[in-house]
Amino acid sequence: MALNITDSLTGAIARALKDLYGVEQSPASIALQDTRRDFRGDYTLVVFPYVKQARKSPEAVAAEIGEAVKAALPEVAGYNVIKGFLNFEIADSYWLHFLAERAGQSDYGLVHPTADAAPVVVEYSSPNTNKPLHLGHIRNNLLGWSVSQLLAAAGANVKKVNLVNDRGIHICKSMLAWLRYGNGETPESTGMKGDHLVGKYYVEFDKHYKEEVKQLMESGVEEEQAKREAPLMVEAQQMLKRWEEGDKEVRALWEKMNGWVYAGFDETYDRLGVGFDKVYYESQTYLLGKELVQKGLDMGVLFRKEDGSVWCDLTGDGLDQKLLLRKDGTSVYMTQDLGTALLRHKDFGAERLIYVVGNEQDYHFKVLKLILGKLGFPWADKVYHLSYGMVELPNGKMKSREGTVVDADDLIDEMERTAEEMSREHGKNDELSPEEQKHLYHILALGALKYFILKVDPTKNMLFNPAESIDFNGNTGPFIQYTHARIRSIVRKAGSASALDTEHVALNEKERGVLKVLHSLPETIASAANAYSPAMVANYAYELAKAFNSFYQDTPILREENQQLKTMRISLCAAVASALKNTMNILGIEVPERM
RNA sequence: GGCCCUGUAGCUCAGCUGGAUAGAGCGAGAGUCUUCUAAACUCUAGGUCCUGCGUUCGAGUCGCAGCAGGGUCACCA
The missing domain is CATH 1.10.730.10 (Isoleucyl-tRNA Synthetase; Domain 1)
Known part of the structure; x- marks a missing residue:
């Protein structure tokens, strides 16, 4: 009685099909469904697929299989046939045994991971550190946590990771605005959560920047140029450059403000009940992937253009060419992601890498998988992009400009x-x-x-x-x-x-x-x-x-x-x-x- | 424009590898607490499953075409 009744049924049905009609059908391929509420019985077999080979009416086939299965399985108390539908009725004693022996266990339904199960790495959350979390992040965080729990419940050895985007122009914008307009405000002095305070200055930057662009355009400058040359943008770019050069002052400010943000994020994560086994920071991983590019060049799967930039040709896969290194040798998002994928694979001995990322990045992950494959990593096809849809509000999308963002x-x-x-x-x-x-x-x-x-x-x-x-x-x-x-x-x-x-x-x-x-x-x-x-x-x-x-x-x-x-x-x-x-x-x- | 995703009741969603008369919740209407928690339960009303063609014994489910909505096609992340 230890065997699952559905397995017993499909096994017995497979044998009956073979004995009665010589039909070879593997038990796994036999589809049982729950009997509809309006009919008597517990599980239903649709016999239409077999009537041709049996050369009998659906009713006759159903009755013959029903009889054979009933004789073979004591758990089957009876059966009834309606047209081509064979409904099995399961004995109460089966359900009672099931209750006593299996459903009553506190871990019923959960599969415990074996010690040697290859780890599965789930990346989720992956916030930018320039503003607080919003509703979109909430879906991401809840999904990431839940999928991790789900895979673990199915027997996987799950490692949850977060890749924090802690560097880049957007952070510099907040930093610059805080220097300019902040008057030394801190989470302590304002009583604001750190991520909200930093977010406030990101908005502040945008406000002043727009004003500058507007003024430039009024003085006759083209929009493109105005956006590029607005003093605030130029200064933010300079700050990013100083950051990359390791400028002490900029780094100190960067660390201070990121620290505020992390404290804020931790609080939100805590309230949401999510957490991570390991947190990666882009400031530490953004240079990764360059060696991979060199390897790809050596292998001949990547190529260098005359200007020195490095590309991957994906036209054979129905896609375009993808840039991996700029002509100045700096890397792009894809380059980093190739590097972090490899890092993660190595860090955990992971078999599967799962990325919980919105569906607006479908293309990115398609390309990521392809390039990892071209670079010869056998686990490339185990990279899975858990692509989730956007969260919309009753009056449309969330737009920060229109102030419709729902704060977490x-x-x-x-x-x-x-x-x-x-x-x-x-x-x-x-x-x-x-x-x-x-x-x-x-x-x-x-x-x-x-x-x-x-x-x-x-x-x-x-x-x-x-x-x-x-x-x-x-x-x-x-x-x-x-x-x-x-x-x-x-x-x-x-x-x-x-x-x-x-x-x-x-x-x-x-x-x-x-x-x-x-x-x-x-x-x-x-x-x-x-x-x-x-x-x-x-x-x-x-x-x-x-x-x-x-x-x-x-x-x-x-x-x-x-x-x-x-x-x-x-x-x-x-x-x-x-x-x-x-x-x-x-x-x-x-x-x-x-x- | 190319590619991808979505289209099921007034609204929000289920519908697993094709199978019997397409299901829930909310909303609308009607009942059920002197009894184990009524944040519950029961019943009623509500559908051209976007449209058309095709495959099949059988299509909401598969294929093609079209329509509508969204995403994406960066030396951004």
Whole structure:
């Protein structure tokens, strides 16, 4: 009985096909589906694909296979045939054994990584240090964390890394504006979070810069030229140059302001509940990749133009030529990324490299993979760009110019306030200590936010409607958290459980429904990991919570007088609570014991 | 213009490798708390699955064409 029923079924069906009709079909290729609710049964085989070779009617084929499978498997209590659909009915004892032996385990559905599993490196977040995090970063961070959790739950040895873009012209803009207009402001003196303070000066730069450009244009200078020659831009460029030369003064300012930003980011990461095994800084990696370019030149897969610049010819792959070194020998983004990919591969002995980066960089990663392949790295095809869609607002895209950017910290604050209001309205948590209440509001707020974002397919653009995101009813994080809290309340009251009788208990429809959802957890995690899709896990958790609530609504548990039934139902409760906790944990969402 | 992605209920989204009468939530309407947490449950209304052609016993799902929206085609990252 240890074998999974779906595996048993496909195995038995494969044998029946061979014995009855001489049809060779591997068990893995036999597609079983869940029986639709309106029909009797648990799993359905569609026999149409086999009727031709069997030379019989669909009904006859279904009946013959049904009979053979029933004879072969004691877990199959019966079957029924409707047209070409063969519905298998699974014995209650199977579900009860499943509950007692597997679903009841606290780590049910999770695959523990083996010690020798090759590490998988997931890069996510990767912020610039010139302004605070916004809603777009939130999707990135939540996805990155969750996919890491998901891959780990599927048995991978995951390393989470962050590549902070801590250098470049944008940082210099903030620095310059702070020098000019900052009057020595610090996070301490203003009480502002460091990343917000630096962001403020980035905006300040832009304001004054635009003014300069405007004035130049009014004096008859072409726009292109004005943008290039505005004094502030020239000065920012000079500052970048001084930075690259290691100018002490510039470096000191750079370190000071980046330090403010990191303190701010850490706070936001902390609130979001995300973290990293290793943080890379571009200031330390931006020179990487040059040796790779030399190697590519030696191999003949790259070429040098007359002006000295180095390129990769991708026209054979249907793409263009890609620059890798400028004529002055400096590297570009692609060059760095080639270098950091190799670094990461070496640092961790990684087999797979996963990049959680928005879909506006699809082209970049396509090229990155191709070039790594041309450079002869066998792991190039294991580079995976987890390309996620943009977050849009009800009135369109976020535009910093129009001030429609949703700030990450503000959003979390807002969610926490709402969570507190909602909770106070319900008045169920008055007996909790103030600390416990605060913690509860926090995990409810983040549960709502995370679930709202993670439940949609990562590859798709999504609409972030603030009003809906703080909804706590229906298909939301708090709905699932609430379901968990209710169950835990029952399990606490039940006390210690007695042994489950797996032979003399009859299941009702609702119980069987819950067990079937529980039963599909391992395959859900496997396919979600395969698709890099936390959304599939979110949908699963919702399905499970719904199935449970429906059961809970009209089935007595602690009030049940039949002890065997009562024990079984309590076990079912415990198993659901545990599965909800584990799946929500994959999403990075904490579930409360009470709420 | 080339390439890529998306198009399912009023709104936001599910629909896995093609399979029975396309599903949820929100919103609208109607019920269910002296009983294990009603942040819940139950029911009703709501659909040319963008359009057309094709492949197939069978298409929301696959192919082609078109329409609409988005992204991208930097010596930026």
